[in-house]
Amino acid sequence: MIRFLWRRLVWFAITLFVVMSVSFFLMRAVKGGPFDTERALEPAIEANIKARYHLDWPMWKQFAQYVGPLNLDRHRAEFLGGDGRDTFGGVLAGDFGPSFRYRDFTVNDIIAQSLPISALLGLVSMMWALALGISTGIASALRRGSGLDLALRLAATGGIALPNFVIASFLIVLFVFLVPLFPVAGWGSIRHMLLPGFCLGLVYAAYISRLTRTGMLEILSQDHIRTAHAKGLAPRTVVMRHALKGGLLPVVSYLGPATAGILTGSLVIERIFFIPGTGSHFINSATNRDYTLAMGVTILYTVLVYAMNTIVDLSYTLLDPRIDLEQS
């Protein structure tokens, strides 16, 4: 177990470094800069703005400055005179730097403000998705080929195929304008959470339902299940105690990346329901050329995906005794 975690950690460092460097250089290769606006800037002023954010440096030096607390910074361009101090410590010191678009905030501020919101909404949606997905998946698998199975599979396919902004629009018309039950948008109370949480969870529920069905069907045809039935166990016990554990394996492996995705928020849901979460930063930071914020959320996402996948791998051992992490 310890060896497994060690190996994971080493790979984590490598992955993170690759993700960081690729996105850093890709982003800067795109045309247009963070401080371009419709109004042209006086060259003397533009040079100073670029200098403050080190955009006048060669790429490698910008990257080194971004990654590590190397103190390459001797920033010259500040009113009242610069004093050669570092504006930020670099990613390794846990400092993602100042945002270029939201100039009154650091990237750390922005993530600290928005991540709990996205995470809370994600958690609610995920719990709802799990409850709905697993129960319908099991029902589908047990009544394989029945009308119920067909209906549930159709619904799941629909849930995957329908974009969530379509579902959101329907729900808004229905539960805000026709039957005024919920606030139309915003954040702050449980009532604000229900509509977006429902929409966000639906797609995940659909996937989980299909994965549960597949997993259960495979397990139900195996020998140890037949044995359990032969022992005369009640069907409920067979399903809940013996089949479910193995049947959920595909769901569990899906949950790793899905949880990372749902916790960091969804652009579409956040825009429609005006939720100040992290999801919108993934797209907006790129269109705004907000280099530091884009890097910040990319790194955040990488870390989350990696952590979730590791947790998933660990949980395999709990669900399936045949899996040994040391061997893999």
Added chain:
Amino acid sequence: MRAMAASGFRSRLRGAAPFVLLASLFAAALGLASGARLEPADFTFNNGTEVTTLDPATVTGIPEGRVIRAIFEGLVVKDPKTLEPLPGAAESWEISADGLTYTFHIREGARWTNTDPLTAHDFVYSFERFLDPRTGAYYAYQLWYVEGARAYTRSVTPDGEPALSFDTVAIHAPDDHTLVLRLEAPTPFFLDLMGFYPLFPVNRRNIEEARESWPETWTLEWLRPENIVTNGPFQVAERRVNDRIRLVKSPSYWDADHVAFGSIDVLAIEQDSTMLNVYLTGGADFIDRVNTSVVPQLMPREDFNPVPYLGAYFFRVNTKKPPFDDKRVRRALALTIPRNDICTNVMRMGQVPAYSLVPPGIEGYASAEMPRGSADEARRLLVEAGYGPSGKAFPPVEIHYNTSEAHSSIAQVIALAWSQELGIQAKLRNEEWKVYLDTQNTLRFDVSRSAWIGDYADPNTYSDLFVTGGENNKTGWGDPEYDRLIDAATREFDKAARMELLRQAEAILVDELPILPVYFYVTQNVVAPRLGGFFGNALDEHFPKHWYWMDDNELAHRRATQPAEWQLVDAHGPADGLYSPAQEAEREARR
């Protein structure tokens, strides 16, 4: 037996662990997220996006302007209806007979939110900071009318520091309450500029104390709600990125007696449909734009009244690239733009077809319009330029615009018209905003969508764009006579003569047509009918200081004066109204 029970318990515990973990995570997140819950504000409006910063010196955008006008106050403020300069931080002022020296008398009772008195030195400091090239002020050139200011910003050491001393700039404070500025040339709109938000003052102690406390991050620390010191009718109470800015009435403001709202929420909704939904369900009382698809439904409502303002939509032409270097070609293209079609069928809010650069609505100025002509005339011009059936084939034209539904529709309508009327093949080229800006700045387009919103109510805010080599010219076009007229206009103090010079300059521009005018903007505000002190004006600028809620009585009065065919809608806000202490006293006296 006991061991089995224990292991059963342990396994049950293990089974429960994920749920316990989830539940505690949930509780923690709920606590964090609900910590930001606020009481509803007296008034809520949508600002269209999150502001870039609250530092007046470095901003350029309309959303930033709305917030900065609420929390800071310049030497002069604008009349909410006519935009005439009124006393603000300066109680009064004198302009010398030659129009060169401005003496402002700072108001005695004016205070910062940290209770420091506001003095003339604050303005000297703020203007120095504004002009200093290290501050990063996009609008620094707006103060270059002051003697020595241009040189101060432009002369820099290799380290980017100003090479000249600020003493070379003609901005002085002989005492705490007198501020003297000397201009290079009489600039008739200079007083208007003093009411322009980038020129609002900042507090020196605010910045310097932040610098001491946070030597590394002070450039943003001084702007945090708990640190920022302001001098306007409102102050910042709270901020959450992409959510809201909570403003509260400032008790130290000199004219607090005339401020009605105790708190205002500024929302950052970007999605058109979401902001309309929020407005319709009472979550916002004023939104600043609507999607063109809902205009037919909104038009009859009493809360939607588009009025023209200083905004022009046009295409820049790359005059360095053949065949667009030929004036006749540009004329032919300009003549065949279906402006009426675009205004009535695409934009649908009463936008005005444009035949000039400067929008209507500036007092004392009548634009010079481009010569009109039929499609036949346009075809004749192309033949004259050597294209058409007997001449060369016209190369395909690329219509360049930034990604947006409306821009795309307009480009399609124009492309169709050019192909039908002139037989020119027109292609659309759509680019994401920052790439679009890059293409435009480097002159790699044929015709490119552009727009300009006036900064102040004077034709110069437009005419200035197209001087030879101007940073915002972006057409490659230049004309010595045009430059001479614009320059002469900044030196002409007689209003009528000056307007005539600017009109002559515009006449050159619409004759040469480095730009193809399309339409002039109208406001898209949807405003709760109960809101008082809100006026449509030539800059679409609004002033929270003057806003108040009307009571039912006053609302009924207002409705009696509006056209009867307007469809009445639900009036947000308190039935008893919400008035400023001064208004209350006046109402009391009337009863």
